Structure formats: structure tokens, C-alpha cells
Amino acid sequence: MLEFAAQVRTALEAQGFQVVQTRQGNANPSFDDRSAMANAQRAAIFVTLHIASTGVPGTARVYVMNDIAPGTDATGLIPWDRAQAPFVSLSRKLGDQVSALLAQRFKGSPAVAQTASVRQLRTTAAPAIAVEISSVTVDDRAQLDHMAPGVADAIARGAAAFRPTYVVPANPGERP
Amino acid sequence: MTPRWRFWFLGALSLAVVVAAIYLPILRRNIRQAAKLQQRSEEQARRELTQPTVINPSDPKVKAKLFWASGADDGTVSPVTVELPLSNEPVLRAKQVLNTLLAGPVDTELRTVPSDAALLAFYLLPDGTAIADFSEALGTSTPSGIQSEQMAVDSIARTLEANVPKVQRLKILIHGQEMETLAGHLDLSQAFPVNANAGSSRPRAAATPGPAVANPALTPAATTVKLTQSPDKSATKP
Numbered sequence: 001m002l003e004f005a006a007q008v009r010t011a012l013e014a015q016g017f018q019v020v021q022t023r024q025g026n027a028n029p030s031f032d033d034r035s036a037m038a039n040a041q042r043a044a045i046f047v048t049l050h051i052a053s054t055g056v057p058g059t060a061r062v063y064v065m066n067d068i069a070p071g072t073d074a075t076g077l078i079p080w081d082r083a084q085a086p087f088v089s090l091s092r093k094l095g096d097q098v099s100a101l102l103a104q105r106f107k108g109s110p111a112v113a114q115t116a117s118v119r120q121l122r123t124t125a126a127p128a129i130a131v132e133i134s135s136v137t138v139d140d141r142a143q144l145d146h147m148a149p150g151v152a153d154a155i156a157r158g159a160a161a162f163r164p165t166y167v168v169p170a171n172p173g174e175r176p
Numbered sequence: 177m178t179p180r181w182r183f184w185f186l187g188a189l190s191l192a193v194v195v196a197a198i199y200l201p202i203l204r205r206n207i208r209q210a211a212k213l214q215q216r217s218e219e220q221a222r223r224e225l226t227q228p229t230v231i232n233p234s235d236p237k238v239k240a241k242l243f244w245a246s247g248a249d250d251g252t253v254s255p256v257t258v259e260l261p262l263s264n265e266p267v268l269r270a271k272q273v274l275n276t277l278l279a280g281p282v283d284t285e286l287r288t289v290p291s292d293a294a295l296l297a298f299y300l301l302p303d304g305t306a307i308a309d310f311s312e313a314l315g316t317s318t319p320s321g322i323q324s325e326q327m328a329v330d331s332i333a334r335t336l337e338a339n340v341p342k343v344q345r346l347k348i349l350i351h352g353q354e355m356e357t358l359a360g361h362l363d364l365s366q367a368f369p370v371n372a373n374a375g376s377s378r379p380r381a382a383a384t385p386g387p388a389v390a391n392p393a394l395t396p397a398a399t400t401v402k403l404t405q406s407p408d409k410s411a412t413k414p
Binding site: 054055061117122 | 249250251319320321322323324326327356357361362363365366368
């Protein structure tokens with residue numbers, strides 16, 4: 001997974017993005033730790049990578065959170081457990097951009113982002129997507145390795161295409 | 177001690193030895209039996225907890241829709257109509273359909289939940305929130321991954337949706353505990369809406385926690401700036 005992440009990092013940097021990895025080496029930060037790292041960034045997008053145990057080998061899917069009720073807080077702060085709520089539509093735009101590129105490259109992959117209640121995405125206050133690659137059941141690990149450059153390129157190009165539509169609030173903590 | 181008392185003492189001692197020799201094996205056997213009984217009652221309790229709800233043949237036969245994998249290997253589920261005698265009582269009915277779902281389809285390849293998972297308890301609150309408590313196997317034996325985890329939840333939620341109209345939301349517990357995720361990805365901390373996705377055109381592979389609401393519109397205000405290719409923007413990833 002870290003090798004995949006390294007390739008995604010390189011591709012994003014080639015598109016001019018600054019990349020912060022929430023996991024380094026064998027460390028296994030909690031969901032909240034990762035969200036805290038992401039939420040501390042300004043004008044960020046969040047991409048979480050997974051290799052699935054199921055699915056058609058050689059395909060990749062993008063997931064975004066479904067609609068979640070934004071919290072009503074008198075202070076105007078976004079409740080932690082609903083941090084993704086104001087970003088759902090932006091996440092979909094980003095997810096659809098990346099999905100379309102993945103579908104072009106990996107036959108059988110969905111052309112639009114799918115919705116799922118991914119725990120990691122819920123507490124992330126940024127446009128956020130989960131990219132899942134199928135699968136660990138491939139006979140030869142090289143099959144997965146061959147997918148890495150294509151997945152990295154699709155994420156980076158999708159993020160670059162999404163960039164002009166991402167309107168970032170001027171003040172930290174403001175909703176998009 | 178006089179010879180007479182010595183005689184009685186030795187006699188009593190010999191009798192005690194004989195009685196002990198007879199009683200000890202009986203005592204040992206009783207202890208073994210008691211241990212076995214205790215073990216059996218624990219097993220019995222566990223089996224009673226996990227035993228599928230008995231289907232009462234006198235209940236009216238209904239065409240129940242059970243959602244198993246569609247077979248397309250894309251994480252979707254599809255309904256299979258099964259004729260079952262189902263109770264009209266919602267909790268019992270929910271237990272009956274979920275236990276049938278857990279028993280699995282004829283084609284085991286289409287199974288959505290692990291074969292060793294069991295429904296431990298099912299409650300229905302007055303507001304329509306269903307609480308389904310599954311054994312640990314649901315979490316430990318479901319293949320890890322967003323697609324497989326959401327397929328498991330989707331098959332449960334949609335089976336309830338199709339057969340128990342009173343269920344509005346579904347909260348999943350594992351062995352009586354609230355879990356953060358099912359098998360590492362799918363969020364179990366909130367209730368899944370049931371009957372809440374009609375009309376949605378976006379692909380849905382699983383019900384998503386929380387009430388469905390309209391998206392807040394993306395309204396660029398005067399105080400916003402556009403993300404540009406400057407060094408201070410960040411992309412984060414694991």
C-alpha cells in the first residue's frame with residue numbers, strides 16, 4: 001500500500017500539489033488521527049487508498065460519503081463526526097473526475113463515484129475520496145504493481161481537473 | 177485404651193475406609209457430571225442465543241425478498257423471492273428473514289454475510305430504529321474492503337426494507353458492542369437509513385449512516401478564494 005501511496009504522491013507533486021501522508025512506515029494512526037492531520041491543512045483534498053479483498057481484479061473504484069446531515073452548532077463550528085457534511089458535493093465532483101479517468105484506464109471500473117459510509121471520510125473536513133483497488137486475491141502481485149502508475153495518474157489528473165471548481169473559504173473553519 | 181475400645185475404634189476406622197472407598201468414585205463421577213452439565217448449559221445458552229428463530233408453519237406464507245450478491249462481482253445485491261411462513265409481529269418477522277438471509281442462498285458464491293455469523297438479538301424501538309446484534313463473526317469473517325463490507329450491510333438493510341416496513345433505521349451491533357467499523361472500513365457508529373434511498377440516481381452499494389438531507393449548495397461568496405497552483409495548497413493521502 002505504501003508503494004501505491006508513494007506513486008500517488010509523485011504524480012500529485014508532478015501536478016503541483018504539496019502532499020502530506022497521514023501514514024508513514026508501519027505506523028497505523030487511528031481514523032481520527034488521520035482526519036486531524038487532514039483537517040489541519042488549508043485548501044486540501046483527502047485521498048484514502050485501499051486494496052480490497054473482493055471485486056474484479058484489475059478494477060478500481062472511488063467512494064464518496066452519501067449525504068449526511070450537517071450538524072447544527074450554535075458556535076458555527078463543524079461537529080467532528082459530521083465534518084464531511086459541508087464537503088459532500090465537492091467530494092462527489094472530485095470522485096467523479098477520478099472515477100472517469102480510472103474507468104478509461106481500467107476496464108470494468110465504474111465511471112462515476114459510488115457512495116458508501118466510509119468511516120475515514122466522515123470526519124474529514126475537505127473534499128475526500130476513498131480509492132479501492134481490486135484485489136488482494138490476484139494470483140500474481142505484479143498485477144497490482146502494474147496498476148499503481150495508472151491509479152496514481154488518474155488521482156493526480158482528477159485532482160488537477162477538480163482544482164478550478166474548488167472554492168476555498170477565506171477564513172479557516174468556514175464552510176465551503 | 178482398653179482392648180474393647182480398641183476393637184470398636186478399629187472397627188469404625190475400617191468402616192470409614194470402606195465407605196470412603198465406595199463413596200469416592202461416586203463423588204468423582206458426580207463432580208464430572210456436574211461439570212459436564214455446567215458446560216452443556218453454557219453451550220445451550222449460546223445455542224439458544226444464536227439459534228435461528230423457529231419458523232412457525234401456521235404463520236401465513238409470504239413471498240419474502242432476500243437480498244444476496246447479484247453475481248456481477250461489482251458489490252451489488254439483488255432480490256431473491258423465497259416463500260416463507262412469516263410472523264406478522266415485526267421483531268419476530270425481522271428475526272425470521274435475517275436468519276434466512278444468514279443461512280445463505282443456494283449458490284454459496286452469492287453469500288453476502290459470513291456463514292458463521294449469527295443474529296444474537298433484534299430489537300425494534302418505537303421510532304422505527306432497529307437494533308440488530310450479530311455475533312463477532314460478522315466483523316471478523318467479512319472480507320475487509322469497502323465493497324464487501326457495504327455489500328454485507330446493504331443485504332441486511334435491504335432485506336429488512338423489503339420485508340419489515342416498520343423498520344426505518346438500522347443500527348448494527350457486534351456482540352452487543354457498538355463498533356467503529358464492520359471490518360476496517362464501513363462506518364458502524366451510526367444508524368443506516370432503511371427506505372431512504374428511493375429516487376437517488378447515484379450508484380449506491382450500501383445504505384449510508386445518518387438521515388439523508390439535501391446537500392448544502394456550493395455558493396462561492398465574496399470572502400472565498402479559488403484554489404490555485406500555489407505552494408500553500410495541500411493534498412493529503414494515507
